[in-house]
Amino acid sequence: MTSMHFINGSKSEGNSGRLQDICNPATGAVVGSVPLASVSEVNSAVSAAAAALPGWAKTPPAKRAQVMFNFRDLIIKNLDKIAENISRQHGKTLDDAKGEVARGLEVVEFACGIPHLLKGEYSLQVAGAVDSYSLRQPVGVVAGITPFNFPAMVPMWMFPMALACGNTFILKPSERDPAAPLYLAELLSEAGLPDGCMNVVNGDKEAVDALLDHPDVAAISFVGSTAIGKYIYSRGCANGKRVQALCGAKNHMIIMPDADMNQVVDAAMGAAYGSAGERCMAVSAVLAVGDETADRFVDALAPKVRALKIGQYDEPGVEMGPVITRESKDRILDYINQGEADGASVVVDGRGLSLQGYEDGFFVGGTLLDHVTSDMSVYRDEIFGPVLSVLRPKTYEEAVDLVMTHEYGNGTAIFTRDGDTAREFASNVNVGMVGVNVPIPVPVAYHSFGGWKGSMFGDHSMHGMEGVRFYTKLKTVTARWPSGVKDGAVFNFHSGSDTK
Numbered sequence: 001m002t003s004m005h006f007i008n009g010s011k012s013e014g015n016s017g018r019l020q021d022i023c024n025p026a027t028g029a030v031v032g033s034v035p036l037a038s039v040s041e042v043n044s045a046v047s048a049a050a051a052a053l054p055g056w057a058k059t060p061p062a063k064r065a066q067v068m069f070n071f072r073d074l075i076i077k078n079l080d081k082i083a084e085n086i087s088r089q090h091g092k093t094l095d096d097a098k099g100e101v102a103r104g105l106e107v108v109e110f111a112c113g114i115p116h117l118l119k120g121e122y123s124l125q126v127a128g129a130v131d132s133y134s135l136r137q138p139v140g141v142v143a144g145i146t147p148f149n150f151p152a153m154v155p156m157w158m159f160p161m162a163l164a165c166g167n168t169f170i171l172k173p174s175e176r177d178p179a180a181p182l183y184l185a186e187l188l189s190e191a192g193l194p195d196g197c198m199n200v201v202n203g204d205k206e207a208v209d210a211l212l213d214h215p216d217v218a219a220i221s222f223v224g225s226t227a228i229g230k231y232i233y234s235r236g237c238a239n240g241k242r243v244q245a246l247c248g249a250k251n252h253m254i255i256m257p258d259a260d261m262n263q264v265v266d267a268a269m270g271a272a273y274g275s276a277g278e279r280c281m282a283v284s285a286v287l288a289v290g291d292e293t294a295d296r297f298v299d300a301l302a303p304k305v306r307a308l309k310i311g312q313y314d315e316p317g318v319e320m321g322p323v324i325t326r327e328s329k330d331r332i333l334d335y336i337n338q339g340e341a342d343g344a345s346v347v348v349d350g351r352g353l354s355l356q357g358y359e360d361g362f363f364v365g366g367t368l369l370d371h372v373t374s375d376m377s378v379y380r381d382e383i384f385g386p387v388l389s390v391l392r393p394k395t396y397e398e399a400v401d402l403v404m405t406h407e408y409g410n411g412t413a414i415f416t417r418d419g420d421t422a423r424e425f426a427s428n429v430n431v432g433m434v435g436v437n438v439p440i441p442v443p444v445a446y447h448s449f450g451g452w453k454g455s456m457f458g459d460h461s462m463h464g465m466e467g468v469r470f471y472t473k474l475k476t477v478t479a480r481w482p483s484g485v486k487d488g489a490v491f492n493f494h495s496g497s498d499t500k
Contacts, residue, residue, distance in 0.1 A: 009195030052196030104156030
């Protein structure tokens with residue numbers, strides 16, 4: 001199976017002559033290939049988007065919303081197929097894949113309200129016979145560069161808002177699992193989006209650089225690693241583009257002694273091991289305040305981690321699939337080895353997992369490390385795998401200090417029954433998204449997603465009203481009109497025009 005580009009309303013096999021293998025992560029077998037775009041192919045996509053821009057930008061917001069309504073219906077109708085495309089190439093379970101699509105669908109539904117979201121402000125009589133009002137207008141041709149871990153959801157955090165605001169879009173998805181985003185582009189076309197408004201170009205650094213350097217690309221949205229995010233932000237901004245880059249994370253979950261431990265353990269299982277830990281909002285560090293709290297947590301969690309059912313996405317009852325590549329697996333195992341060498345206790349060991357029939361798959365078992373300290377690499381770095389580290393701060397203040405001083409500030413959570421503690425934490429912690437007895441505090445679509453510190457570069461978060469602000473330019477008009485009505489003026493309200 002060969003994936004394709006989608007340019008100006010049509011699929012294209014590409015002409016660069018460069019292909020990359022697509023693997024089934026559960027077996028390690030090559031199951032297809034994806035073309036890697038050349039600069040000329042990226043330029044073709046930009047040209048198609050630029051040609052479509054004037055007509056789409058002038059399309060009334062209500063008509064753009066109708067395309068989003070149609071797109072929503074098609075996603076719901078084809079949910080199983082979208083999820084299958086995700087799971088087959090990514091490896092996550094079908095339930096995880098369907099959950100991913102559902103979170104992306106929320107943004108589509110928010111974008112359906114674009115006529116209201118684009119309403120400006122109006123001030124009457126700011127001076128004698130002078131009125132002032134604001135407009136939000138499209139930025140232009142915009143591009144999205146998205147990661148492998150959410151091949152449908154993350155693109156859907158970008159292009160529905162961009163398109164609804166009147167921009168045209170070029171998506172450069174991960175070359176690891178391109179089937180789902182390509183299919184979404186086809187559904188958009190079926191929903192009535194004009195040709196050229198949505199384009200998909202698969203590729204590597206050559207395609208990314210072509211988008212960053214193209215003078216007709218006005219804005220770039222990115223989700224991925226911090227190193228690449230810094231590169232995209234600096235190069236895009238140097239070329240005069242508006243850039244939002246959502247990057248790495250090390251999300252902490254504080255457990256206070258008064259927390260409901262059953263709730264905590266259930267939350268940690270999903271937050272740490274869902275999607276094999278390949279989530280920028282995964283909880284990867286638990287800060288259990290006091291040894292007694294930590295002991296109770298580890299004792300309750302360890303049996304559940306050992307009992308995780310791991311396998312290929314389409315096997316009944318599977319709770320966790322493989323990681324995306326052999327390189328990812330090897331990197332995760334190296335972190336576990338280093339953590340053990342540094343003195344962490346390996347309570348549940350995911351190394352050496354071998355499943356009958358899937359011996360060449362990229363599986364790592366759920367891993368639980370205890371007595372981790374802040375100087376260990378398993379704590380400092382984003383592992384992006386099913387590895388949970390438990391630290392044992394003695395006090396609430398010590399736990400908060402760990403969160404506050406870490407380089408990343410994407411998401412964090414606290415589990416407690418004490419409202420004062422929770423309120424103080426949520427108000428003062430220097431992290432962009434905070435959960436109170438909620439382990440993965442991903443905002444709903446009408447709020448906005450974005451971290452602080454090294455987790456984000458740029459001034460606007462993703463989706464919600466921040467998405468509207470990123471994908472539009474603000475214009476303020478100040479107008480004075482002669483007073484009175486000219487003699488002989490006739491107002492024809494039936495035709496919508498004035499005649500004289």
